[in-house]
Amino acid sequence: IMLGNLGKNLTKTMKKLAGMAIIDEEVVKEVIKDIQRALIQSDVNIKLVLNLSKTIEDRSLNEEPPKGVTPKEHVVRIVYEELVNLLGSSAQEVEIDKRPYKILFMGLQGSGKTTSIGKLTKYLQKKGFNPAIVSTDTWRPAAYEQLLQLTEPMNVPVYGDHENKDALDLARTGLKAAKKNDVIIVDTAGRHKEESDLLAEMESLSTIVDPDEVIMVIDGTIGQQAGEQALAFNNATKIGSIIITKLDGSAKGGGALSAVAEIGAPIKFIGTGERVEDFEAFDPDRFISRLLGMGDIRTLLERAEEIAEEEGDMGSVDAMLSGKFTLKDMYSQFEMMNKMGPMQQVMNMIPGAGGKLPKNASQVTEEKLSKYKILMDSMTDQELEHPEVIKQSRVKRIARGSGMKNEDVKELLKYYNVTKKAMKGFGKRKMGGPLGQMMK
Ligand code: GDP
Incomplete structure (x- = not known):
């Protein structure tokens, strides 16, 4: 098991938290005690543990949960975020940018x-x-x-x-x-x-x-x-x-x-x-998710996220509408669309947008999605953020790394370009309907 008992203890704490009927100061303090114990057993520096405890306590007791998020979900989210911060918060990759x-x-x-x-x-x-x-x-x-x-x-x-x-x-x-x-x-x-x-x-x-x-x-x-x-x-x-x-x-x-x-x-x-x-x-984010046994907890967090999105701070969609739309964004859009239902159906809800969609966009099947995912796994971070750097030699490399054909890489890129253009197009339009409401 990863990190000995740390994961097990933290998961137990999160489950306990999820089972609480009400969240008050007493509960927050108890949760923090559990987390402290687990971290100290894992040899995390005591000063770091105390800082983390204080931040979790402050935020949990003073921060207003976003509308529609229960206090419980809010505390889960705070614990999660602060643990991610403890590990440095953002993923860093090896970027092979010259040869050799x-x-x-x-x-x-x-x-x-x-x-x-x-x-x-x-x-x-x-x-x-x-x-x-x-x-x-x-x-x-x-x-x-x-x-x-x-x-x-x-x-x-x-x-x-x-x-x-x-x-x-x-x-x-x-x-x-x-x-x-x-x-x-x-x-x-x-x-x-x-x-x-x-x-x-x-x-x-x-x-x-x-x-x-x-x-x-x-x-x-x-x-x-x-x-x-x-x-x-x-x-x-x-x-x-x-x-x-x-x-x-x-x-x-x-x-x-x-x-x-x-x-x-x-x-x-x-x-x-x-x-x-x-x-x-x-990747600190993914690492902590796994450590906390996020399966159940993620569902909680996703609900919170959906609501935050309705509240209007949806980073990825904002980026998309402004035309900054990367391969990484595309992948998370796929996942979101899948949750909302077939893409064509979603697009049809937007006046004037349905016809704008690339012909085969509604057929982004599960199979295609997993194929695209494998291709993207063989890309570097730079390529995912700036797909325009992918030229012939990179196409070959990506195909080789993922065990697919050059044509597959090109298909993904073509799909990406068409989608990007379409996204930009109806970003300018005023949107009604459920999706427009959501993006407001
Ligand atoms: P080196 O002397 O630094 O080159 O170390 P080695 O690569 O020979 O590894 C020393 C020992 O640690 C070997 O028995 C490896 O199998 C083991 N080892 C290396 N990485 C890991 C790891 O991530 N997990 C576990 N459990 N063992 C590892």
Whole structure:
């Protein structure tokens, strides 16, 4: 289980909250006590826990719930939002924006560095990239073999030489050999005779590799100490992002995540097991949803959201009507439309809009939706936010990564463009009917 008992305890608290007949100061305080206990058991820093408690209490007792939202739903939402904030609130991705994109990996021996390299390699392959690995760990000869073994099923080039004891030379040779690959991952030693030797080697390696991103791997089982490790690293390197490993079953993972988030170092991925698949891009929102067992709770929140939308602060629709409509927006629109009923039917409710819709728009079937979803999973964040950057080579890469054809990618893009145009079109129109009412 993820993060030991943290998830279980928090879920229990949320269920308890959901079962309360009335929400008053006493109930809020009890809920906060439960949350405090769960977080402290997970080694979250006491100061952070106290701040969080105070914010939850203040907001729960003083903030007026939006119209139509019960006080209970309101408190659930506040707890959820504040827990997300504890983890840094927004997702940060690896953005491969040049070729070759060079990533330098660092991490203490045993942190899960080698395993994480294998995981990231697989992740990038799934996105259609063509990564290579360069091993410069001269301290532990088995490191190269471990990498070879780990990546064997992935069929990626791994450059190294366990006879060569010169890390800098290995880096130079490897970079040259891998220059045709679009991502080069450079592994480094996790241990040395002296710590100062290790740091010196990192510095020289950094000069030679000239990395576009430096990733540090931190063992999540060390709890809030992870914060100090990340801080030291962030001070020593320029472009530092973090992978936190071993969050499966670790009682202290909450401490590691919150401590690293607190110092502002971007956590980009988390390791949740020993297998290559046990790896995910870190998204605080999604992470907390899962931790809280959001199934039931999400339904509650969605109701609150729908009502907030009726109240008129519907960010995505606003963006859409102003013409800023990204692939990400499109996907959430699909999901919303699905909830409201067939798209054509919805559009027919808008005077004058029905005919404007792309011919096949009403046939965005479940099957198409899941196909589009797989394609979008193979896109980078930049591509989802700025689809206009997707040209021929990216089309190929996305198709390769998702196991589909170039035509499929083009179909999605075409659909996106037509929809975007249509959205812009009736954004200018004054809308009546239920949907217009909703968008007011
Ligand atoms: P390195 O010395 O930093 O290269 O560490 P390794 O990659 O060899 O990993 C050390 C140990 O941690 C191995 O037994 C891995 O299987 C294990 N490990 C790595 N990542 C995770 C993870 O996310 N979850 C779990 N449970 N074990 C992990």
